[in-house]
Structures are given as structure tokens and as C-alpha cells.
Amino acid sequence: MEKILNDFIANKPDVLNFFAGYFPEAEFTNKSDEQIIDNYLASNTPLTISSTKNQLDTITNDEEVMLFLAREINRHFESSNAIWLWFLDVKEYFFKKSI
Numbered sequence: 830m831e832k833i834l835n836d837f838i839a840n841k842p843d844v845l846n847f848f849a850g851y852f853p854e855a856e857f858t859n860k861s862d863e864q865i866i867d868n869y870l871a872s873n874t875p876l877t878i879s880s881t882k883n884q885l886d887t888i889t890n891d892e893e894v895m896l897f898l899a900r901e902i903n904r905h906f907e908s909s910n911a912i913w914l915w916f917l918d919v920k921e922y923f924f925k926k927s928i
Contacts, residue, residue: 833897843881844888845901852902862915866923878927885920 837845851869854860860868870878888894895912899905906912
């Protein structure tokens, strides 16, 4: 996981902030994924949002990356494929709302 974390810090810092900085709060605030995304979009500059979109596009369905994301957002999934499907939903909503 250390290698993946270092890659995110170096190459995907906005995505790391998006997931690690915004999603863990949902457990305590009962916010939906959509509300979290809306909050991120409202709280960041157009440049950061554009950068986040570009970085989201670089994420692939790699099991270790998916497990890393699940750990960062503090959620349990049944499988790495379930994480991937969740990620695709989040990405789709992010792209739709950030146009």
C-alpha cells in the first residue's frame, strides 16, 4: 500500500484529497456519495476540479488500487470489483456534475 500511496501523493494528489479528505466523513454525517461530491465541487476551484477529473481518468481496475481507495474512504466492500463499480458510479456523477 505504501507504493500506491506514494504514487497518489506524487501523481494523483487531488484524487487522494477527494477520497481521503471528503468520503470518510460520510460515516459520521450520513451524507450520500452525491452530497459528498457536491460538497467537493462547491469547495474547490475550477482548476482543482479539472485536475481531479484528469486524475480520476488515470485510475484503472487494479485490485491493490481499489483496496487502497476502500481503506482511504473507510468503507468495507465485498470485493475489489465492488469497489471498482462504486468508483465508476462516483466518477460518473463527478463528471456529470462538474461540467
